[in-house]
Amino acid sequence: MLKVAVIGATGAVGQEFVIGLNKHPWFELVQIASSERSAGKRYIDALRDPNTSLLKWHNKENIPENVREMVLNRVEEINPNKVDLIFTALESEDAKMIEPRMATEVPVISTAAAFRYEDDVPILIPGLNDEHCELLNIQRKNRKWNGFIAPLPNCTTTGMAITLKPLMDEMGLESVFMTSLQALSGAGRSPGVIALDIMDNVIPYIPKEEEKVQVETKKILGKFDGNSIVNASVKVSCTCTRVPVMDGHTETVFAELKKAALPDQVKESMINFSKSVSIRELPSAPQDYIIVHDDPTRPQPRIDREINDGMSTVVGRLRKDTVFKNGIKYVLLTHNEKMGSAKGAILLAELFKSKKII
């Protein structure tokens, strides 16, 4: 069993780490840390909102028994020498300070954007661009760290990159237009989206989100040339919106392929990719990496987000596009707090262990 710590354990993503690590066959959660304000409190007490008395725990599963009473450390109290791996769920500004300090000693898997765009840092989606892991060695040498920082992409990037990968491999990919209809939980919980802002409403703007998705997609779909990642040449344009949905980002995609392909061929390429995906034997891997529905009313976030515990990317409405020469369009759903965040990070840790990177 590898010993792991979670920094930022009380927030939305942190809670998903706590659940995802519960009774994990390979990892044991031994330390949790949170902000100054919560340090020294029991986990359960730190989750209680002092104004409303509400327990800020938003999951179907209960708080694991062994974590309920665990005392939250200050970040400074986390001793990287006593753990084999650290998961972080931090705001970008905090990540910039904290993650390098930890990475000098121990591998860090991060859900923050702070280091995603640096040259010696890959953005990893387990099963998609495993060969980018090699960049971590270069990072270690560069920075003279014992550990490394391995960030996941933004939760809105994940599902789109997963569905584009088989298209790029089989037909080639010219350009992509994407509109996201993002869930509330993607905005976290401190405080997250206020009910009065989103009820009976759409918010057509999520600061910095579009730029992240546009940049990250090219890097994730890029090639590692032995020294660095060469971005994929695909052009990407996004509009990101927030809708009154609890969990699960819905995205409409219009993709221009290099080679013509019928919807059925695209479906087949997704299914084939899904069946042979590298991570399929890992403990947190879903039964299906990609699910493709023929029912035109799917995917729907409330119905489809919990399939395979939120680790599948669900596709529907695959059909010919009417603008692009070799165009295809579809709708996808990705669980922003599972595959798109904490549980995807745990799956990445499993990949690292299976590849003996940790």
Added chain:
Amino acid sequence: MLKVAVIGATGAVGQEFVIGLNKHPWFELVQIASSERSAGKRYIDALRDPNTSLLKWHNKENIPENVREMVLNRVEEINPNKVDLIFTALESEDAKMIEPRMATEVPVISTAAAFRYEDDVPILIPGLNDEHCELLNIQRKNRKWNGFIAPLPNCTTTGMAITLKPLMDEMGLESVFMTSLQALSGAGRSPGVIALDIMDNVIPYIPKEEEKVQVETKKILGKFDGNSIVNASVKVSCTCTRVPVMDGHTETVFAELKKAALPDQVKESMINFSKSVSIRELPSAPQDYIIVHDDPTRPQPRIDREINDGMSTVVGRLRKDTVFKNGIKYVLLTHNEKMGSAKGAILLAELFKSKKII
């Protein structure tokens, strides 16, 4: 005062007709008709749901006093000779039967799709393609009717066509990708969208909607050549979704222009178009045909849909696109039951009267 009738007066769109015609300076509502089931009832009684006792009236304004007690006719009882104009709010199948019967005697303004795609039928948006009105004369002759059928577009088409028109005129338009986040009221009320289907959810499919928008946009933006309408050459691709919002369709647009234009130039072209729009003096015209926000968090349906009583198209997030060579992207909001439907139809009637078409 012209005497008008509304057929389909109890449904969502019909109710908006009743409100829009209340104390209208030019039109007097003298007859209302509805389905077999409601015929012979007072308007107020026909709106009462027998199972839940709920009054199916979903508007901020009360039922106009003079309409409350009006008795609903059967459609057959509407005598086209006693009115100067008929507004219809019918399902497509019913429209196919009823509208031609009426149009033999009197002009019909229709919110149904039944005749939109016929060669001698224009799809009219007042202020946008007024010159297409001339096709109505050809229609009359063709069909040997005293009246004519003048349909509005689908409510999802309206806002997009309005915002594209100044771009097409000034910069030229190659292609458009649009994703709609449509409101519940667009699905009508018999029964309309079921709460259990849409709460905490997105439905990624609205049957036939995308095809309508794609076809109608080209016709509306097309040119009348003296005999018929030559579709605009712009290519259009849509994905239409339903979101948990009461009123107001939000649409994300990615548009490829023929000539490069900065976002500020695009904004200016929209504002200029808005200021000089033909219908600006008509009674139901909004103060602003198009509103363009610099605040990136706008438009929001709950906040912006009732501006100018739902008759303005509201634009925001105007910015350079990252895929197209001369691309621009933006978000728009259109009130699906006001400018996009009944009140847009009344504005069209006002245009007809001002042009002496009725």
Added chain:
Amino acid sequence: MLKVAVIGATGAVGQEFVIGLNKHPWFELVQIASSERSAGKRYIDALRDPNTSLLKWHNKENIPENVREMVLNRVEEINPNKVDLIFTALESEDAKMIEPRMATEVPVISTAAAFRYEDDVPILIPGLNDEHCELLNIQRKNRKWNGFIAPLPNCTTTGMAITLKPLMDEMGLESVFMTSLQALSGAGRSPGVIALDIMDNVIPYIPKEEEKVQVETKKILGKFDGNSIVNASVKVSCTCTRVPVMDGHTETVFAELKKAALPDQVKESMINFSKSVSIRELPSAPQDYIIVHDDPTRPQPRIDREINDGMSTVVGRLRKDTVFKNGIKYVLLTHNEKMGSAKGAILLAELFKSKKII
């Protein structure tokens, strides 16, 4: 294995029957029936809405494989001689016609109100008033039926009656004021609550609901004297409202006891009752019949409704009342489609089998 049929299998409650009977250790679903309109169709096809293309299946669990393809019978085609038990999920008017026809041959467990208020018909909540089962023998004799009709109470009655029972037994019960905040699924799905009626809203009226709860509670809490049920003398007054919640009825209760009791004593009486409840060994029984929270923010419908698969009644905010002399007040949550409906009916069938009534 007993062979069972479900009449009304496509509606909200019918779907819960299909799920609750899936892989049941004692019961095998062999026939399903539905309305005229659906008869002859496969189950999966009958669930598809022809207008919206949506599959009207609103459950986390998928349609059981063996039921997907089952063909729906017309009600007349159900042969009571070929089954050991029939579950019905019918509107009251239909139940009045169909249930007696079935009951002449075979026991019927009904979720409809049609026969609840007849003298020789008990209203049964498994675990609460099992001794009322004896009235079924009298019913059989009276009506010269081989079977019988055993109705469950209204879903709003169930949770309240369950929490009042231990209070009545231990402290005696004078009177009860209850306000319900009922979920959407309680209104069924044909069509059920329209989104435009309930979003951002409360509907303060559910036709006939209050009368049902007031009458049923007294009968359920009454005593069987060997011939008939003598209603409990408790007075009950309710106000029933609908709120924008998918599943789970929340109810606020103010109860006047005959003997003074501290909140802790009331809690203890509920817990004790729960621990020794008669049905605790049956396959569909929950681990806890009643759960009592000390956390004042519970129960919450979204968080608590699925505990023990919706078969527990969840209580919170137990505190002294400030009006009644010996008053207590609390909030309860009951899953209207599980313990309050189909799965409660299956639990009742299990009770019948364990008592050799079927």
Added chain:
Amino acid sequence: MLKVAVIGATGAVGQEFVIGLNKHPWFELVQIASSERSAGKRYIDALRDPNTSLLKWHNKENIPENVREMVLNRVEEINPNKVDLIFTALESEDAKMIEPRMATEVPVISTAAAFRYEDDVPILIPGLNDEHCELLNIQRKNRKWNGFIAPLPNCTTTGMAITLKPLMDEMGLESVFMTSLQALSGAGRSPGVIALDIMDNVIPYIPKEEEKVQVETKKILGKFDGNSIVNASVKVSCTCTRVPVMDGHTETVFAELKKAALPDQVKESMINFSKSVSIRELPSAPQDYIIVHDDPTRPQPRIDREINDGMSTVVGRLRKDTVFKNGIKYVLLTHNEKMGSAKGAILLAELFKSKKII
């Protein structure tokens, strides 16, 4: 014109003050103050959330032009000598510090709970207990203040007290059970209710709310005996819940009268009280102080909350109670941010001016 200041001008209630005072015939808003964090900013800038870029302005009406650019003072910068009246919209802890400091010089109308329960402080609802205003003179003498503190009740108390007053006067009042279904805006906006906490949910607990309503109702309905207020002898018990509704508190009331009265008599007493209410000629007074619906589906918050700009209390479902000897039950709706808060405070100021108290 009297010069007024608003302290706490950026919050939910503060915004309603800004709207209610816009173009007011008697009052001119000359100073606004807010927390340390916002001091020195223009009003419009202080409303912008730095994380989401959203403008935290949640009203149908736009920010009044003259207030948009007004600079927010620190509370210390408010000079009570330069205004005739101060409105405060503060958290209770802040009110305790700030309000007495202001009241030494100038009258303060407060929406906070800080001073409501002190012996020389009346809780005023304009039109209901105007004679309690005399206690303000005693307060002035006691405390040697030039001004005074006049608090409004909690927004949940207001509507209930208004509807109980005519019953108490005509039939006498023994006891009341009330369950509230409270709107989101009642929880303010810093941050207010988080969407993830309330979507598809009910929160059955609002800290301290029930105690406030229970205590305040007795004081408001009490008699001023020349020296102090003698609480009404009515007993009150409440359960307060939060529901996913934007504005408008719905309350179910079960009331025991001293004398029997038919629902129609109760209705008549409410209507008569409403017609002759003292404040009916004041600028902010509603056309109807109380509205009583016969339609059993009313009041509904979304439909009824904006009637008379939120200043009417709307009653429905008036019917005989089935528990109390002389019982009546009904449902009421009160707008928590209009009559129940800022605009009610402005109405109170108008009453003061008309009585020459200010």
